[in-house]
Amino acid sequence: MAEIKLSGVSKRWGNFVGVDKFDLTIEDREFLVLLGPSGCGKTTTMRMIAGLEDPTDGQILIDGKVVNDLEPKDRDVAMVFQSYALYPNMNVYENIRFPLRVRGIDPSTHKDKVMRASAMVELDDFLHRKPAELSGGQRQRVALARAIVREPNVFLMDEPLSNLDAKLRVSTRAEIKNLSHELSVTTIYVTHDQIEAMTLADRVVVMEKGIVQQVGSPTEIYDRPANTFVASFIGSPAMNLMQGVIEGGTFKADRVSIPGFSASDGPVTLGFRAEDATVGGAGAEISAPIYTLELLGDATMVSVRIGGALISAKADKTFRAEIGDAVSIGVPASICHLFDATTGARIDG
CATH class of the missing domain: 3.40.50.300 (P-loop containing nucleotide triphosphate hydrolases)
Structure with missing residues (x-):
């Protein structure tokens, strides 16, 4: 050996x-x-x-x-x-x-x-x-x-x-x-x-x-x-990544508001995995029209456009909607990852 x-x-x-x-x-x-x-x-x-x-x-x-x-x-x-x-x-x-x-x-x-x-x-x-x-x-x-x-x-x-x-x-x-x-x-x-x-x-x-x-x-x-x-390379689908800013502990971007962060104010890249998010229900952090739907058998992949990024979340296999319908996606801070907006390095907080 x-x-x-x-x-x-x-x-x-x-x-x-x-x-x-x-x-x-x-x-x-x-x-x-x-x-x-x-x-x-x-x-x-x-x-x-x-x-x-x-x-x-x-x-x-x-x-x-x-x-x-x-x-x-x-x-x-x-x-x-x-x-x-x-x-x-x-x-x-x-x-x-x-x-x-x-x-x-x-x-x-x-x-x-x-x-x-x-x-x-x-x-x-x-x-x-x-x-x-x-x-x-x-x-x-x-x-x-x-x-x-x-x-x-x-x-x-x-x-x-x-x-x-x-x-x-x-x-x-x-x-x-x-x-x-x-x-x-x-x-x-x-x-x-x-x-x-x-x-x-x-x-x-x-x-x-x-x-x-x-x-x-x-x-x-x-x-x-x-x-x-690494976040974008590992996972199928890859981790969702979107640009935004932290203001007073809340991540903000177009159609996105996620409270509960301890990171300093300023621009960041936020990431989360599709399987960790929830589609529908109260307290949604993302609200946007459906860009595309993919039936996977065991789940339905729902995607929306935030800025220039395609953001995906896994819904139950029984989820039914049409492209263009408004959808709410729950993304609590506890499932999110923060990265430096310039270097891409991980930020803890």
């Missing part, structure tokens, strides 16, 4: 900064997710850990040993790629077995190791097939089995589910979650999908433009986002 430490790790190409001063310790057997939009530096960070990119500055340590100058093959990590990277001329059995052959593992042990890895991802019935004869989900399971058979100290997974359809993503995500529990191997998982991050991770690292925005458990990041970027 392995603890990984990144100390002041940066990656630059000329004037472009891909990753900036990344500091983090990934605990032994932890499942850590690097989350952020395309181009935020998450895959570059993973590639530096794997040895596929050289850091411009800083140190990478695995089990206390600096690995900056070690070749990828000497770092004892296994990587699962977005593109599967299977050998089309080999059947499933040989694709899974390939790392054992390359590393010179005793051939007498190959069959047992391959069959164990195959069973873990339910591929026993497909071992004779070539990759072209498999579905996307099956190919991804072959890639997982090929990583498992290595018995590495670290798993690195680079958006392994992005090529799968929605239904397969759900089932394969469950397989990865179960595998991480069974194998108890330090795992770093890169994704832009916040649902994957929330469901898989022990801890999440949210990144933007090469900079770490927040590190914490999924619950911590969801309940207490560090800034407006």
Whole structure:
């Protein structure tokens, strides 16, 4: 097993900064997710850990040993790629077995190791097939089995589910979650999908433009986002954010008045989650015409426009109204988050 430490790790190409001063310790057997939009530096960070990119500055340590100058093959990590990277001329059995052959593992042990890895991802019935004869989900399971058979100290997974359809993503995500529990191997998982991050991770690292925005458990990041970027990136739908001012403890904006804040007077960004608000009833803090309605099955999403922002709240699945109808939305101060109007940083109060 392995603890990984990144100390002041940066990656630059000329004037472009891909990753900036990344500091983090990934605990032994932890499942850590690097989350952020395309181009935020998450895959570059993973590639530096794997040895596929050289850091411009800083140190990478695995089990206390600096690995900056070690070749990828000497770092004892296994990587699962977005593109599967299977050998089309080999059947499933040989694709899974390939790392054992390359590393010179005793051939007498190959069959047992391959069959164990195959069973873990339910591929026993497909071992004779070539990759072209498999579905996307099956190919991804072959890639997982090929990583498992290595018995590495670290798993690195680079958006392994992005090529799968929605239904397969759900089932394969469950397989990865179960595998991480069974194998108890330090795992770093890169994704832009916040649902994957929330469901898989022990801890999440949210990144933007090469900079770490927040590190914490999924619950911590969801309940207490560090800034407006994290608030807008985590959650489905994302947190509602609107510009306004605090005046005498009351947040005010067009069609909005929410009392009960202790923050200083001045401009702020206010956020709240759609599921925390209530639609209809007395004591509404937001009153506006309905902009759109979305029937979700278990609920109805009601959206209104406040200034330039689209603000959503979840109503009961039986809620019925028409676009343009007036609606009242209850948003007490207790469910709200305040952020600095200039920097976007969280304000407590």
